[in-house]
């Protein structure tokens with residue numbers, strides 16, 4: 390699979406879709422929709438193990454949303470379903486196209502010798518002129534604040550700079566939805582902030598790019614327009630970041646009280 394290509398499909402990916410709900414999806418201004426999505430795997434003993442359980446969410450176009458929850462609650466699995474990398478066992482999803490999935494480890498995605506070559510990599514199949522390619526690369530790198538690094542060898546970049554180049558690699562192909570999987574896990578605070586700001590800037594300088602950002606860092610919620618909180622494979626809360634932040638803090642406090650009592 391070409392990880393650098395946005396995931397195109399002639400029609401949205403659906404599972405168990407009826408005509409009635411097919412007509413409903415995409416009707417509101419949502420870039421990402423998931424309706425009663427479940428995903429199970431069979432373990433080595435042949436037992437069916439549910440990973441994602443009846444998850445529904447709607448993310449409005451042009452917004453920056455975060456997907457949070459404890460380790461192992463299913464965030465990455467749900468993101469991969471939205472990216473079309475996994476097929477739901479039940480329910481259906483709609484994600485505006487083209488969409489692009491950016492990995493936690495930029496070394497899986499940033500593969501060419503220089504920043505310019507890397508960002509231009511996915512444009513080969515578009516039959517663009519040299520000037521068009523240069524213009525698109527410049528625009529994508531400017532959006533993530535990396536234009537000055539155009540000629541830099543990628544191995545000289547910091548982790549956060551590489552993440553920004555990976556995001557530019559998605560933007561250059563004019564993707565409408567960015568699905569971002571724990572990009573700041575391995576980054577220090579400065580790089581973490583640089584990557585978040587790059588995504589924010591991308592959204593404010595583009596017409597209708599939508600981003601869903603998986604994170605386990607609660608403090609990142611302050612940059613989000615909306616948030617989804619998961620526990621044990623289920624979407625527990627969905628909406629206003631400050632409300633979700635307060636509620637997560639309250640759940641943590643009650644958990645700590647239970648342990649200490």
Ligand SMILES: Nc1ncnc2c1ncn2[C@@H]1O[C@H](COP(=O)(O)OP(=O)(O)OP(=O)(O)O)[C@@H](O)[C@H]1O
Pocket residue numbers: 430440458459460461462463464465466467605
């Ligand atoms: N292919 C698979 N086979 C077996 N178990 C799986 C598979 N994929 C996911 N899981 C399990 O499903 C659960 C959810 O995994 P997932 O990676 O989606 O969680 P997460 O919330 O992203 O976790 P983290 O924050 O630690 O990255 C975990 O218990 C994981 O071990």
